[in-house]
Amino acid sequence: MRRFLIQGLVRRPLTESAPQPEAASRHELAETLAGVVRAKLGRSLSIRHVDAGSCNGCELELQALSNPFYDLERFGLHFVASPRHADVLTVTGPVTHNMAEALRRTYDAMPEPKWVIAIGDCAKDGGCFAASYAVAGGVAAIVPVDLHIPGCPPDPTALLKGLLALLEQMDTAVRSG
Amino acid sequence: MTDLSDLAWTRSRHFRSAPIATTTVDATRWIGLTSALAAGRVTLLSLWAEAGGAALMALLDAPAHRVAVVRIEAHGGGFPSVGAHHAAAQRLERAMTDLYGLTPRGAIDTRPWLDHGRWGIAHPLGDAAAVPSDRPPYPFLPVQGESLHVVPVGPVHAGIIEPGHFRFTAQGETVVRLEERLGYVHKGIDGLMAGAELARGAEIAGRISGDSTVAYAWAFAQAAEAALSLTVPERAFGLRGLMAELERLANHLGDIGGICNDAAFAMMLAQTSILRETVLRAAKTAFGHRFMRDRIVPGGVSGDLDAQGEAAIRSLIQEIRDRFPAIVDLYDATASILDRTVSTGRVSADLVQAFGAGGYVGRASGRNFDTRRDLRYAPYDMLRLDVPVRVEGDVNARIWLRIREVEQCCSLITQMLNALSQGPVFADPGFPGAPREGLGLVEGFRGDVLCWLALDAEGRIRRCHMRDPSWFQWPLLEAAIEGNIIADFPLCNKSFNCSYSGHDL
Numbered sequence: 001m002r003r004f005l006i007q008g009l010v011r012r013p014l015t016e017s018a019p020q021p022e023a024a025s026r027h028e029l030a031e032t033l034a035g036v037v038r039a040k041l042g043r044s045l046s047i048r049h050v051d052a053g054s055c056n057g058c059e060l061e062l063q064a065l066s067n068p069f070y071d072l073e074r075f076g077l078h079f080v081a082s083p084r085h086a087d088v089l090t091v092t093g094p095v096t097h098n099m100a101e102a103l104r105r106t107y108d109a110m111p112e113p114k115w116v117i118a119i120g121d122c123a124k125d126g127g128c129f130a131a132s133y134a135v136a137g138g139v140a141a142i143v144p145v146d147l148h149i150p151g152c153p154p155d156p157t158a159l160l161k162g163l164l165a166l167l168e169q170m171d172t173a174v175r176s177g
Numbered sequence: 178m179t180d181l182s183d184l185a186w187t188r189s190r191h192f193r194s195a196p197i198a199t200t201t202v203d204a205t206r207w208i209g210l211t212s213a214l215a216a217g218r219v220t221l222l223s224l225w226a227e228a229g230g231a232a233l234m235a236l237l238d239a240p241a242h243r244v245a246v247v248r249i250e251a252h253g254g255g256f257p258s259v260g261a262h263h264a265a266a267q268r269l270e271r272a273m274t275d276l277y278g279l280t281p282r283g284a285i286d287t288r289p290w291l292d293h294g295r296w297g298i299a300h301p302l303g304d305a306a307a308v309p310s311d312r313p314p315y316p317f318l319p320v321q322g323e324s325l326h327v328v329p330v331g332p333v334h335a336g337i338i339e340p341g342h343f344r345f346t347a348q349g350e351t352v353v354r355l356e357e358r359l360g361y362v363h364k365g366i367d368g369l370m371a372g373a374e375l376a377r378g379a380e381i382a383g384r385i386s387g388d389s390t391v392a393y394a395w396a397f398a399q400a401a402e403a404a405l406s407l408t409v410p411e412r413a414f415g416l417r418g419l420m421a422e423l424e425r426l427a428n429h430l431g432d433i434g435g436i437c438n439d440a441a442f443a444m445m446l447a448q449t450s451i452l453r454e455t456v457l458r459a460a461k462t463a464f465g466h467r468f469m470r471d472r473i474v475p476g477g478v479s480g481d482l483d484a485q486g487e488a489a490i491r492s493l494i495q496e497i498r499d500r501f502p503a504i505v506d507l508y509d510a511t512a513s514i515l516d517r518t519v520s521t522g523r524v525s526a527d528l529v530q531a532f533g534a535g536g537y538v539g540r541a542s543g544r545n546f547d548t549r550r551d552l553r554y555a556p557y558d559m560l561r562l563d564v565p566v567r568v569e570g571d572v573n574a575r576i577w578l579r580i581r582e583v584e585q586c587c588s589l590i591t592q593m594l595n596a597l598s599q600g601p602v603f604a605d606p607g608f609p610g611a612p613r614e615g616l617g618l619v620e621g622f623r624g625d626v627l628c629w630l631a632l633d634a635e636g637r638i639r640r641c642h643m644r645d646p647s648w649f650q651w652p653l654l655e656a657a658i659e660g661n662i663i664a665d666f667p668l669c670n671k672s673f674n675c676s677y678s679g680h681d682l
């Protein structure tokens with residue numbers, strides 16, 4: 001274990017040395033995101049996630065946001081375990097009838113002000129499951145949606161961009177109260 | 178003893194290249210087969226219903242490397258229950274009743290499973306009927322005894338995971354029973370498949386369980402190609418194999434760290450999630466999508482691998498070979514994590530055998546079965562594969578199984594790249610001209626994914642049944658947690674990592 005700890009001290013963070021061609025834009029995105037969170041919120045933002053019927057693909061990319069490449073927490077954005085602690089609700093999947101009530105109750109349990117992000121093509125209108133007897137529709141069929149992030153699934157960069165877009169459209173007056 | 182020899186058995190290489198024969202049996206014969214299942218002479222691969230009233234089951238004769246599909250007409254909407262004698266069939270039967278309205282006669286557990294009374298109709302794929310609005314709440318199994326308390330969890334869970342409900346009955350800290358309730362993400366996939374074109378079917382198949390999109394798309398393609406007796410170009414097999422092993426790698430790497438993280442050993446997750454992300458980026462470079470979704474289609478694959486993609490995969494394998502051993506050492510040398518994983522969440526060899534549990538759940542408890550070796554398909558028939566098996570059946574064994582499989586993936590990927598032939602990667606599936614049925618079986622990271630596909634003369638889907646490995650693993654999780662403390666549930670659960678979406682369909 002010591003080896004890993006020492007390595008962690010001496011090795012440059014992965015977030016800065018990613019060799020991919022889009023790495024530069026990813027880095028820029030990270031900077032902007034951190035700046036907006038500070039300016040608009042002056043503190044951290046708590047996100048609660050509900051899978052309302054997804055195939056689990058969208059969840060995997062949301063989980064990836066916490067890996068050392070994206071490290072969501074450095075922006076003050078973090079996932080919380082209870083809707084009562086959350087500012088933002090992320091929802092994936094076509095909303096199944098079997099999950100509709102659980103989604104609504106999770107939303108109701110969140111304190112105001114609150115925002116909802118619908119994630120993935122399914123969350124928009126049910127996607128490729130839209131016509132089913134078991135599907136209620138997109139997220140907006142059950143709770144009000146502030147932002148939709150398209151993709152099947154949206155990759156972590158698209159998710160970061162979406163979070164940034166939401167932060168930018170948030171009303172600062174509400175937040176400063 | 179029931180005679181099994183008159184069933185239309187097919188060996189693996191034959192059922193993937195030609196339509197599958199189905200043996201139609203009467204009730205007596207069917208009951209005989211259920212006793213053969215109960216006695217462990219054959220293994221249940223799946224059990225499903227057809228609109229219009231028939232029950233089908235797929236059987237595996239593992240020592241002989243052959244499978245058979247059996248059908249019984251459901252006269253009066255009923256058929257003799259398999260679950261009454263063979264527990265592994267119970268939830269499948271409950272789902273058949275919910276969706277198709279078929280009654281397994283003599284069934285022990287007749288509660289609904291996927292139907293939560295919220296669709297507005299009963300038996301949506303049978304003769305759909307309106308649901309009475311005063312339907313009683315779901316009856317959980319009764320518990321009796323002193324100082325028991327019940328802890329309900331879910332469907333919404335604390336982490337970024339899929340929804341399901343767990344009801345723990347505990348005495349102090351110790352779990353005396355776990356009862357699962359699933360079906361929350363039921364999307365009606367069987368219904369969406371019925372009547373769909375082949376291309377649409379492939380699209381849906383790849384969205385049944387997001388972490389296994391390659392395995393599902395492949396199983397679907399296999400079934401379609403068998404039904405159409407289609408010859409797939411050799412290079413396509415190689416590319417499919419590469420995708421399947423990349424998918425396995427990504428999932429195993431993510432989960433090895435994820436399990437440790439559920440015991441609060443976050444460093445393992447940080448390390449393995451770096452490698453997992455590296456796999457996904459390589460997949461994106463090589464195949465254009467991080468999860469390689471929609472890349473496998475009936476007839477072959479939808480895009481070719483270029484030199485840059487091949488280089489990305491080779492350098493990925495090198496990176497894993499360089500960095501993974503130190504991560505394994507970290508796990509193996511940290512007594513505090515081993516203290517949590519060793520002897521926790523044990524599943525007995527008898528249970529995995531009886532349930533025919535596939536994947537690391539089965540192999541960590543001594544069930545030496547892997548579709549890639551035992552029901553071989555291209556390109557694995559030309560490769561060297563060592564299937565790791567352990568016997569302890571605890572969380573630690575499941576972690577080691579996955580560690581060994583990561584190493585196997587690296588070896589297989591290198592072998593496949595070296596053996597990759599040149600040439601086309603797609604052959605037009607065409608039309609069957611007559612109704613045909615095909616069977617596909619693919620080893621996903623979680624275990625064997627089965628697809629039984631019936632096409633009509635125009636090539637549209639009449640019925641598509643896809644069975645996730647989780648059907649035979651979820652029930653074992655209930656057994657694994659017994660006698661453990663509630664705090665160890667996340668650890669046990671993650672070590673199984675069953676699919677909700679794949680199971681709920």
Ligand code: SF4
Nearest residue numbers: 055057120121122152
């Ligand atoms: S958008 Fe795609 S990845 Fe997300 S839930 Fe739907 S099918 Fe799955």
